[in-house]
Amino acid sequence: MKGNFVYHNPVKLFFGKGAIKDLTEELARYGKTAQLVYGGGSVKKNGIYDAVVSVLKECGKTIVEDGGVMPNPTTDKLAEGVKIAREHGVDFILAVGGGSVCDYAKAVSVSVHCDEDPWEKYYIRFEEPTCEIVPVGCVLTMVGTGSEMNAGSVITNHHTHLKIGHVFGSEVMPKFAVLDPEYTYSVPRRQMVAGIYDAFNHICEQYFSGDDDNVTDDLCEALMKSLVKNSRVALRDPRNYEARSNIMWAATWALNTLLAQGKDTDWEVHMLGQAVGAYTDATHGMTLSAVSLPYYRHILPYGLPKFKRFAVEVWGVEEKGTDRQIAEMGLEKLHDWMKELGVATNISELGATEEMIEGIADATLVMDGGYRVLTRPEIVKILRESL
Amino acid sequence: MKGNFVYHNPVKLFFGKGAIKDLTEELARYGKTAQLVYGGGSVKKNGIYDAVVSVLKECGKTIVEDGGVMPNPTTDKLAEGVKIAREHGVDFILAVGGGSVCDYAKAVSVSVHCDEDPWEKYYIRFEEPTCEIVPVGCVLTMVGTGSEMNAGSVITNHHTHLKIGHVFGSEVMPKFAVLDPEYTYSVPRRQMVAGIYDAFNHICEQYFSGDDDNVTDDLCEALMKSLVKNSRVALRDPRNYEARSNIMWAATWALNTLLAQGKDTDWEVHMLGQAVGAYTDATHGMTLSAVSLPYYRHILPYGLPKFKRFAVEVWGVEEKGTDRQIAEMGLEKLHDWMKELGVATNISELGATEEMIEGIADATLVMDGGYRVLTRPEIVKILRESL
Numbered sequence: 094m095k096g097n098f099v100y101h102n103p104v105k106l107f108f109g110k111g112a113i114k115d116l117t118e119e120l121a122r123y124g125k126t127a128q129l130v131y132g133g134g135s136v137k138k139n140g141i142y143d144a145v146v147s148v149l150k151e152c153g154k155t156i157v158e159d160g161g162v163m164p165n166p167t168t169d170k171l172a173e174g175v176k177i178a179r180e181h182g183v184d185f186i187l188a189v190g191g192g193s194v195c196d197y198a199k200a201v202s203v204s205v206h207c208d209e210d211p212w213e214k215y216y217i218r219f220e221e222p223t224c225e226i227v228p229v230g231c232v233l234t235m236v237g238t239g240s241e242m243n244a245g246s247v248i249t250n251h252h253t254h255l256k257i258g259h260v261f262g263s264e265v266m267p268k269f270a271v272l273d274p275e276y277t278y279s280v281p282r283r284q285m286v287a288g289i290y291d292a293f294n295h296i297c298e299q300y301f302s303g304d305d306d307n308v309t310d311d312l313c314e315a316l317m318k319s320l321v322k323n324s325r326v327a328l329r330d331p332r333n334y335e336a337r338s339n340i341m342w343a344a345t346w347a348l349n350t351l352l353a354q355g356k357d358t359d360w361e362v363h364m365l366g367q368a369v370g371a372y373t374d375a376t377h378g379m380t381l382s383a384v385s386l387p388y389y390r391h392i393l394p395y396g397l398p399k400f401k402r403f404a405v406e407v408w409g410v411e412e413k414g415t416d417r418q419i420a421e422m423g424l425e426k427l428h429d430w431m432k433e434l435g436v437a438t439n440i441s442e443l444g445a446t447e448e449m450i451e452g453i454a455d456a457t458l459v460m461d462g463g464y465r466v467l468t469r470p471e472i473v474k475i476l477r478e479s480l
Numbered sequence: 481m482k483g484n485f486v487y488h489n490p491v492k493l494f495f496g497k498g499a500i501k502d503l504t505e506e507l508a509r510y511g512k513t514a515q516l517v518y519g520g521g522s523v524k525k526n527g528i529y530d531a532v533v534s535v536l537k538e539c540g541k542t543i544v545e546d547g548g549v550m551p552n553p554t555t556d557k558l559a560e561g562v563k564i565a566r567e568h569g570v571d572f573i574l575a576v577g578g579g580s581v582c583d584y585a586k587a588v589s590v591s592v593h594c595d596e597d598p599w600e601k602y603y604i605r606f607e608e609p610t611c612e613i614v615p616v617g618c619v620l621t622m623v624g625t626g627s628e629m630n631a632g633s634v635i636t637n638h639h640t641h642l643k644i645g646h647v648f649g650s651e652v653m654p655k656f657a658v659l660d661p662e663y664t665y666s667v668p669r670r671q672m673v674a675g676i677y678d679a680f681n682h683i684c685e686q687y688f689s690g691d692d693d694n695v696t697d698d699l700c701e702a703l704m705k706s707l708v709k710n711s712r713v714a715l716r717d718p719r720n721y722e723a724r725s726n727i728m729w730a731a732t733w734a735l736n737t738l739l740a741q742g743k744d745t746d747w748e749v750h751m752l753g754q755a756v757g758a759y760t761d762a763t764h765g766m767t768l769s770a771v772s773l774p775y776y777r778h779i780l781p782y783g784l785p786k787f788k789r790f791a792v793e794v795w796g797v798e799e800k801g802t803d804r805q806i807a808e809m810g811l812e813k814l815h816d817w818m819k820e821l822g823v824a825t826n827i828s829e830l831g832a833t834e835e836m837i838e839g840i841a842d843a844t845l846v847m848d849g850g851y852r853v854l855t856r857p858e859i860v861k862i863l864r865e866s867l
Contacts, residue, residue, distance in 0.1 A: 094661070094725035097496025102489070108741070109484025274481070308706040308726040312733075315702035319695040338481035339695040342742070346699075354495070355729070 094355035095305055102349055104242045105269040108342070110334070112273045113144050113232065119269050120152040123228055124184025127154045128177060130198045131189045132162045136234060139279040145189050145232055157181040159201075162190065165249040165256060165374060166197035168212045174201040175211070178227065185228040188267075191288070192238025192247075192377070195231045196258075199246040199265055202227040216248055216257040222265065231270040235280050236341045237288025237378055239295060239348025241270035249371060254456055256371040258363070272345065274338035278331065285331065286434040287378030289324045292344035293317060294362055294381045295352075300403070301389075301396055302357040302462050309355055314406045316343045316352075321407070321430060328433065359463030362388055365475065368456035375443035382436035383443055387478035389424055391471065393417075396464030400424070440479045450476050481742035482692055489736055491629045492656040495729070497721070499660045500531050500619065506656050507539040510615055511571025514541045515564060517585045518576045519549045523621060526666040532576050532619055544568040546588075549577065552636040552643060552761060553584035555599045561588040562598070565614065572615040575654075578675070579625025579634075579764070582618045583645075586633040586652055589614040603635055603644040609652065618657040622667050623728045624675025624765055626682060626735025628657035636758060641843055643758040645750070659732065661725035665718065672718065673821040674765030676711045679731035680704060681749055681768045682739075688779070688786055689744040689849050696742055701793045703730045703739075708794070708817055715820065746850030749775055752862065755843035762830035769823035770830055774865035776811055778858065780804075783851030787811070827866045837863050 107115045127149055136142040149156055159177050162170060178186070178201055188198035204211035206224035214220050231241045239245070244265040247258035277285070300313040320343050326336035346352070365388060366380035373380070393400045397416055404410035404423025412419060428438070437443055445453065454472045467475070494502045514536055523529040536543055546564050549557060565573070565588055575585035591598035593611035601607050618628045626632070631652040634645035664672070687700040707730050713723035733739070752775060753767035760767070780787045784803055791797035791810025799806060815825070824830055832840065841859045854862070 094495065094729050095722070097494075097499055097502075099492065099494055099502070101492040105486065105488040107484075107486055108481065112484055115484075115486070305722055306709070306726075308703070308710070308730045308733075311702035311706040312699060315698035316695070319698040322693070323695070335482070335692055338742070339693070342481050343695045346695075355725070 094307055094309070095303070096355055098354050100350065100354055101263045102242065102266065102351070103263065104266050104349070106242065106272055106345070107269065108272045109338075110273060110275055112271050113148055116148050116269075116271060117152055119230075120148070120154065125153070125155055126157060126181055126183045128157045128159050128174075128181070128183040128186045128201070129189065130159045130162060130174070130186055130194055130201070132160070132164075132191070132194050134160065135279070136189050141189060141232070141234055141276055145187065149187070157183055162194045162197045164193050164376065165247075165370060166193050166200070168248060168250045168252070170197065171200050171204065171211065171248060175204045178205040183227065185230065187230045187232065189232040189234065191233070191235025192240040195233070195238070195240035195267065196246040196248070198229045198231070199240070199244070199261070199267070200248050202229045203261065203265060212248065212250060215259050216250075219259055221262055226264060229267045231267045232276070233270060233272050233341070234276045235284060235288055236277050236344045237291035239292065239345055241267060241272065242345050242349035245348070247367065254371050254452065256367040256456075258367065272341055274334055274341050277337055277341060282331065283435075284376065285327065286324075286436050287376045288344065289320060289327075289340060289378075290382045290431065290434060290436045291378035292340070292347045293320050294385060295348040297385075298360045298362060299352040299356050299358045301392070301399055301464060302359045304398070307355050309352055310402075313352055316347055317407045319343045324434060357462035359460060361460045361463055361467060364458045364460055365472070368453045369440050369443065369445055371456050372449050372453055373440070373444040375437075379437040379443055380440070382431055383438060383440045384475065384479045386424060386428055386438065387475045389427075391475055392463065392465040393420055393424070399464070440476070445480065447480065481694055481696070482690070483742055485741050487737065487741055488650045489629065489653065489738070490650065491653050491736070493629065493659055493732070494656065495659045496725075497660060497662055499658050500535055503535050503656075503658060504539055506617075507535070507541065512540070512542055513544060513568055513570045515544045515546050515561075515568070515570040515573045515588070516576065517546045517549060517561070517573055517581055517588070519547070519578070519581050521547065522666070523576050528576060528619065528621055528663055532574065536574070544570055549581045549584045551580050551763065552634075552757060553580050553587070555635060555637045555639070557584065558587050558591065558598065558635060562591045565592040570614060572617065574617045574619065576619040576621065578620070578622025579627040582620070582625070582627035582654065583633040583635070585616045585618070586627070586631070586648070586654070587635050589616045590648070590652060599635065599637060602646050603637075606646055608649055613651060616654045618654045619663070620657060620659050620728070621663045622671060622675055623664050623731045624678035626679065626732055628654060628659065629732050629736035632735070634754070641758050641839065643754040643843075645754065659728055661721055661728050664724055664728060669718065670822075671763065672714065673711075673823050674763045675731065676707060676714075676727060676765075677769045677818065677821060677823045678765035679727070679734045680707050681772060682735040684772075685747045685749060686739040686743050686745045687790070688776075688783055688851060689746045691785070694742050696739055697789075700739055703734055704794045706730045711821060744849035746847060748847045748850055748854065751845045751847055752859070755840045756827050756830065756832055758843050759836050759840055760827070760831040762824075766824040766830055767827070769818055770825060770827045771862065771866045773811060773815055773825065774862045776814075778862055779850065779852040780807055780811070786851070827863070832867065834867065
């Protein structure tokens with residue numbers, strides 16, 4: 094644990110079957126008017142919307158509707174949400190959905206009382222909120238982003254082709270989140286596997302950095318092994334509660350700041366994936382899987398001991414051959430698992446074309462915490478290899 | 481993750497070298513008068529007391545002294561601390577020390593404004609506080625108990641020969657804790673290894689329960705492996721920052737409620753150890769190590785798959801032979817590590833005698849979350865084998 098850090102994660106999690114019913118006491122802490130945020134309406138079909146509305150009404154709350162949050166929430170939608178919040182003077186925001194809905198709710202929460210353009214302040218200048226923050230709660234219906242227990246918020250600006258995430262301080266974290274594994278049963282298989290890969294990659298982004306033997310690295314390996322093990326059960330039997338609940342819990346801990354402690358962290362796969370997402374509007378987890386292997390193959394020589402450890406500890410690769418061979422075998426095992434999951438392994442299938450490469454490269458932020466700080470030609474090379 | 485649960489741990493941790501200096505902003509949140517709680521005075525010799533006082537004064541706080549907290553804080557000392565708090569109308573309590581000092585600070589915090597006898601209310605009837613709770617902060621100088629990030633508090637009543645722990649709700653958790661690995665350098669070797677075993681056993685108590693493949697089990701294994709790995713470095717080189725910081729961080733996560741989620745949890749080793757402690761006043765971690773092996777050998781047949789998994793995943797035992805043989809080999813490896821550490825492996829060396837066995841058995845609470853609910857003859861048998 095080389096660096097100094099402050100760990101503070103006060104999010105209260107209600108976990109398990111029917112956990113929404115345990116929310117009554119918690120809801121009493123907030124005011125009367127709730128902005129109910131959700132996505133394209135699937136929550137209305139699967140009964141989750143009704144369950145949430147029923148608890149809100151039981152607690153005497155007035156509901157202000159804010160549906161239609163898209164998979165990559167935009168600055169235009171953010172403006173709409175802020176307008177709704179201001180018009181109704183909402184007391185808290187309840188997000189019902191996956192990471193996009195949670196991210197959007199947080200963006201609204203720091204923008205309602207903000208005098209400036211939130212895109213410029215939070216996502217371009219990366220400033221912290223100086224205004225009052227509207228409290229946010231989440232009812233999670235899709236697993237992967239970890240947004241339910243962190244202060245991250247990714248917003249897309251279609252006017253400037255930029256998809257940018259800001260990790261705020263702990264005061265922007267949701268106050269509470271409901272994690273009911275059964276709420277994830279109705280998610281289409283493609284979204285389920287994208288979420289699993291998203292969670293796995295969050296761990297990779299934190300694991301593939303640093304040269305010390307950090308206790309966080311051991312925790313990373315535990316969560317990665319658990320995700321792989323349980324994904325295999327969930328692929329065969331998507332309604333297996335044990336597997337789905339393990340995946341849900343592992344995904345939350347994959348990105349709630351714990352695994353970042355004492356680590357430099359990388360996040361370059363996310364930078365590449367988000368740039369692809371800004372051009373293709375593809376599912377977030379799929380953009381990550383599509384660029385992962387070319388990126389990891391490229392940086393492997395710079396972080397060889399860690400890639401070897403990854404092979405041995407996460408994938409059970411035998412320690413035979415050179416370190417390089419062992420490390421490469423680990424990436425082969427990762428590739429095999431991606432095929433099992435059925436996630437994208439190239440960006441062409443997500444709609445990216447050779448013509449977009451320069452633009453995507455322009456939109457790719459370069460991080461300096463990983464094993465290699467990418468140059469522009471390296472970014473272009475990795476993107477070409479991802480085609 | 482079979483059971484439903486609520487996870488909520490809002491403790492703010494300041495981790496790393498010199499982290500005490502980062503406390504200024506945090507201290508501003510609390511009132512003017514601080515009850516400064518510490519133990520036998522070692523913090524005065526090693527400079528930690530001066531560093532803490534200096535930060536408190538810098539923040540304009542008035543200090544009320546409350547030193548002399550003993551290793552197993554007693555009901556008599558608790559009464560003394562409550563008197564001090566009431567007389568000076570303290571605004572917050574700052575505990576500087578190890579688990580006993582933190583546990584004591586929490587006990588005082590829920591007793592200052594309590595009209596009843598705190599021992600009866602909290603440690604006999606296990607009630608939650610209904611009065612105002614004085615905020616507690618911790619500056620940790622000894623690693624092991626996890627008290628800095630949980631709501632547990634163990635108090636000893638010498639009048640009735642009872643040592644009882646109450647795990648309160650999250651409102652009794654410290655508000656903040658300072659974890660500076662360098663503060664643990666001056667701890668005597670015997671205390672260091674007792675703390676390491678204490679932390680390891682906290683994980684065991686949660687791990688050895690349940691028959692599902694819970695993500696928490698994977699996390700348990702990661703933390704156990706990290707503790708073993710880093711203890712070996714710390715034994716050779718007690719001032720190795722990487723090892724001591726990893727041990728400190730692993731010990732905090734070993735008992736901050738995370739590993740209990742979705743688990744039944746056992747805690748019988750603690751019940752046996754605490755009973756031994758009430759009779760011998762021996763160091764907590766040593767009482768745990770002294771009874772562990774007889775207890776685990778006794779329950780092994782009832783939790784065979786988990787003991788096998790423990791052998792393979794934590795100790796790298798080869799999967800050769802019967803499950804029973806593999807599982808027993810895991811306990812042998814645990815025994816070898818205990819010898820390496822130099823922790824107690826029997827209760828005689830802690831001062832327990834054959835004559836005390838019946839009394840210790842009387843004082844041993846029986847838990848029902850583990851693989852075996854012990855009968856009175858089983859408790860006596862385990863204690864005799866521990867002699």
